[in-house]
Amino acid sequence: MAVTLQQIAEAAGVSRGTVDRALNNRGRINAEVADRIRRIADEMGYQPNRAGRALAMAKRSITIGVLIQAANTPFMANVIEGAEDARAEVERLGAKVIIRKMEDFDAGRAVEAMRELKKAGCNGIALVPVDDERLKETVNEFADENIPVITFNSDIEGSGRLCFVGQDTWQSGRVAAGLMADILPADGKVLVISGYPKSYGHKNRTNGFLKEFADLRDDIQVLDVQYDFDDNQMAEMITKGMLREYEDLTGIYLAASGVEGVCKALEEQGMSNQVKVISNDLTARNVRYLEEGKIRFLIGQDGYRQGYEPVMLLFEKLFDGKEPEKEFAYTEIVIKTRYNLA
Amino acid sequence: MAVTLQQIAEAAGVSRGTVDRALNNRGRINAEVADRIRRIADEMGYQPNRAGRALAMAKRSITIGVLIQAANTPFMANVIEGAEDARAEVERLGAKVIIRKMEDFDAGRAVEAMRELKKAGCNGIALVPVDDERLKETVNEFADENIPVITFNSDIEGSGRLCFVGQDTWQSGRVAAGLMADILPADGKVLVISGYPKSYGHKNRTNGFLKEFADLRDDIQVLDVQYDFDDNQMAEMITKGMLREYEDLTGIYLAASGVEGVCKALEEQGMSNQVKVISNDLTARNVRYLEEGKIRFLIGQDGYRQGYEPVMLLFEKLFDGKEPEKEFAYTEIVIKTRYNLA
DNA sequence: TATCATTGCGTGCGCGTGAACGCAATATGT
DNA sequence: ACATATTGCGTTCACGCGCACGCAATGATA
Numbered sequence: 001m002a003v004t005l006q007q008i009a010e011a012a013g014v015s016r017g018t019v020d021r022a023l024n025n026r027g028r029i030n031a032e033v034a035d036r037i038r039r040i041a042d043e044m045g046y047q048p049n050r051a052g053r054a055l056a057m058a059k060r061s062i063t064i065g066v067l068i069q070a071a072n073t074p075f076m077a078n079v080i081e082g083a084e085d086a087r088a089e090v091e092r093l094g095a096k097v098i099i100r101k102m103e104d105f106d107a108g109r110a111v112e113a114m115r116e117l118k119k120a121g122c123n124g125i126a127l128v129p130v131d132d133e134r135l136k137e138t139v140n141e142f143a144d145e146n147i148p149v150i151t152f153n154s155d156i157e158g159s160g161r162l163c164f165v166g167q168d169t170w171q172s173g174r175v176a177a178g179l180m181a182d183i184l185p186a187d188g189k190v191l192v193i194s195g196y197p198k199s200y201g202h203k204n205r206t207n208g209f210l211k212e213f214a215d216l217r218d219d220i221q222v223l224d225v226q227y228d229f230d231d232n233q234m235a236e237m238i239t240k241g242m243l244r245e246y247e248d249l250t251g252i253y254l255a256a257s258g259v260e261g262v263c264k265a266l267e268e269q270g271m272s273n274q275v276k277v278i279s280n281d282l283t284a285r286n287v288r289y290l291e292e293g294k295i296r297f298l299i300g301q302d303g304y305r306q307g308y309e310p311v312m313l314l315f316e317k318l319f320d321g322k323e324p325e326k327e328f329a330y331t332e333i334v335i336k337t338r339y340n341l342a
Numbered sequence: 343m344a345v346t347l348q349q350i351a352e353a354a355g356v357s358r359g360t361v362d363r364a365l366n367n368r369g370r371i372n373a374e375v376a377d378r379i380r381r382i383a384d385e386m387g388y389q390p391n392r393a394g395r396a397l398a399m400a401k402r403s404i405t406i407g408v409l410i411q412a413a414n415t416p417f418m419a420n421v422i423e424g425a426e427d428a429r430a431e432v433e434r435l436g437a438k439v440i441i442r443k444m445e446d447f448d449a450g451r452a453v454e455a456m457r458e459l460k461k462a463g464c465n466g467i468a469l470v471p472v473d474d475e476r477l478k479e480t481v482n483e484f485a486d487e488n489i490p491v492i493t494f495n496s497d498i499e500g501s502g503r504l505c506f507v508g509q510d511t512w513q514s515g516r517v518a519a520g521l522m523a524d525i526l527p528a529d530g531k532v533l534v535i536s537g538y539p540k541s542y543g544h545k546n547r548t549n550g551f552l553k554e555f556a557d558l559r560d561d562i563q564v565l566d567v568q569y570d571f572d573d574n575q576m577a578e579m580i581t582k583g584m585l586r587e588y589e590d591l592t593g594i595y596l597a598a599s600g601v602e603g604v605c606k607a608l609e610e611q612g613m614s615n616q617v618k619v620i621s622n623d624l625t626a627r628n629v630r631y632l633e634e635g636k637i638r639f640l641i642g643q644d645g646y647r648q649g650y651e652p653v654m655l656l657f658e659k660l661f662d663g664k665e666p667e668k669e670f671a672y673t674e675i676v677i678k679t680r681y682n683l684a
Numbered sequence: 685t686a687t688c689a690t691t692g693c694g695t696g697c698g699c700g701t702g703a704a705c706g707c708a709a710t711a712t713g714t
Numbered sequence: 715a716c717a718t719a720t721t722g723c724g725t726t727c728a729c730g731c732g733c734a735c736g737c738a739a740t741g742a743t744a
Contacts, residue, residue, distance in 0.1 A: 052730025054393035175681040333682040339517040340675040394700025
């Protein structure tokens with residue numbers, strides 16, 4: 001059976017309240033007595049009981065705010081699912097979670113939403129941020145007021161956020177390069193399509209891919225990086241253009257979105273077999289291209305955990321006072337083929 | 343704020359004890375009153391508070407037994423880690439977990455260990471079983487006595503176990519086949535090395551692989567399945583023999599253990615580049631072959647979750663009375679390359 | 685010396701739930 | 715008719731913890 005405060009109190013010959021003050025450094029206690037109690041507690045292997053603590057804290061309950069921008073994409077649906085599961089879990093321990101979904105990326109409205117969450121009594125906030133100076137300042141402001149902020153999916157570099165939960169995008173580009181190098185026959189050419197030139201994640205993936213692929217296959221030329229601005233029509237146009245120009249194109253790496261456009265172009269030109277596609281956009285919508293064999297690999301972010309973890313980390317910080325172990329909590333880089341989808 | 347029994351009691355005009363009896367079907371209550379209370383609780387969205395419940399149940403505490411056979415393998419180390427994490431989590435809610443590790447597979451001693459766990463007061467048991475009639479009978483006996491049993495990693499078919507947590511071995515063979523078909527050049531031959539002919543999992547993987555690979559690549563001949571009985575020396579001998587016989591061997595699928603033996607043989611014959619190896623034995627020990635490029639893919643079981651989930655499922659059943667959602671809780675089929683190891 | 689602040693510790697309440705107990709009102713058996 | 719179950723419900727305690735409060739002893743100040 002687990003050790004309780006009462007048992008420690010008896011062992012130390014003091015009252016439970018004294019043990020409480022000793023272990024939680026509440027002051028108003030003789031230093032020697034406190035030391036002795038801490039030693040005894042340590043020897044007995046004391047671990048505070050969550051149930052007792054949760055009940056005692058029930059009055060001034062913990063509230064966690066979750067702010068998700070661009071919540072209407074298939075990927076974010078996974079994220080939201082994870083966040084809702086985490087909510088169910090911590091609410092059963094008496095905490096409260098407010099999930100606010102925004103349709104698009106808008107720094108101004110994100111700042112506004114953060115302030116609203118604070119007014120609603122949030123003790124901690126998790127958000128998917130955009131790269132914006134005002135948002136960064138707001139995050140710092142919250143951190144100063146002792147309201148921890150966790151970024152997920154995307155990060156705000158150099159801000160006072162507690163930690164970041166998401167993918168190691170550079171490494172995810174390297175995974176794609178390794179796979180591409182494995183499946184391409186000798187010679188031929190590879191096209192890289194990214195999303196936005198200034199998106200930090202897209203840039204990282206692209207560079208990770210380029211660097212690693214060059215190391216692995218010097219027989220294959222990598223064509224210039226093109227940008228589709230996460231748009232399928234754009235991706236389709238780019239693909240068609242390159243197919244016209246390079247008839248020995250054998251691989252396409254898609255660092256962001258645009259799977260449908262690329263596949264449509266390949267299909268129309270009858271090049272689906274010759275050109276092998278690897279994409280980073282693992283969504284329920286794109287999975288069917290895997291099933292049909294039009295994409296070889298999808299490299300995924302574990303969206304579910306990206307929603308789940310930030311809430312749990314905030315809860316543990318606010319409830320147990322436990323800091324996250326790492327500043328960067330990278331989620332698994334998942335490789336999906338048509339066979340391991342479920 | 344969450345709804346409490348007291349609030350429901352006030353809304354229904356009865357006492358808290360009556361609400362308790364109504365919601366938990368304890369009898370000794372007027373059926374009409376019980377119905378009304380249940381309706382009100384439903385409307386108010388009542389969810390029992392875990393903290394309160396855990397505290398109240400602290401006296402006759404839940405004890406979960408975990409029995410792991412062949413605990414000294416690297417894979418099982420992951421499993422044990424998952425089980426220990428789950429233990430830490432449920433112990434903070436007042437439950438108790440006893441983890442018993444056995445060095446080898448031995449049905450007789452497993453039966454014995456189960457009885458000991460029962461005597462130690464376990465209300466539920468998770469175990470890695472071997473396929474044995476006596477063990478199966480013991481599992482059924484426990485189930486009859488209302489002590490739920492969950493199998494993990496390996497299953498006992500047709501027994502009264504509550505559910506099975508582990509890999510879909512057939513599908514994992516298909517994943518290997520898909521990858522192999524992707525990376526092998528035209529023509530050539532493939533060798534399949536399995537572990538034990540009568541192991542259910544090994545058989546499943548092998549057959550899944552054979553069936554799918556035949557569908558995908560009719561230009562490549564698959565040689566007979568050989569068995570290494572999970573032994574590296576045996577695997578090495580088999581590989582050397584086949585290399586002598588078939589100089590156009592280009593792929594080896596290793597459905598069970600033996601990675602070191604196979605790699606050693608290939609190295610000595612200077613065939614590491616020509617012959618591409620895919621294995622199902624994802625362990626920390628084998629990861630270095632991935633890093634060195636001697637294995638292309640490792641297809642993994644998520645050992646951590648195989649240890650974590652059974653404990654949590656038993657806890658939820660014993661604590662909340664919640665049955666597992668599915669009889670087969672398949673863990674993710676993980677594809678590892680040298681780039682997504684962390 | 686009288687008054688008040690500070691230090692060191694014990695006590696008690698409340699959180700939500702399960703379960704034992706208790707007490708009427710009614711039902712059953714003799 | 716009376717003793718004894720059974721039913722239907724309220725009451726109370728225990729669980730482990732945080733925290734407010736209270737009391738005594740000591741120290742500081744007037």
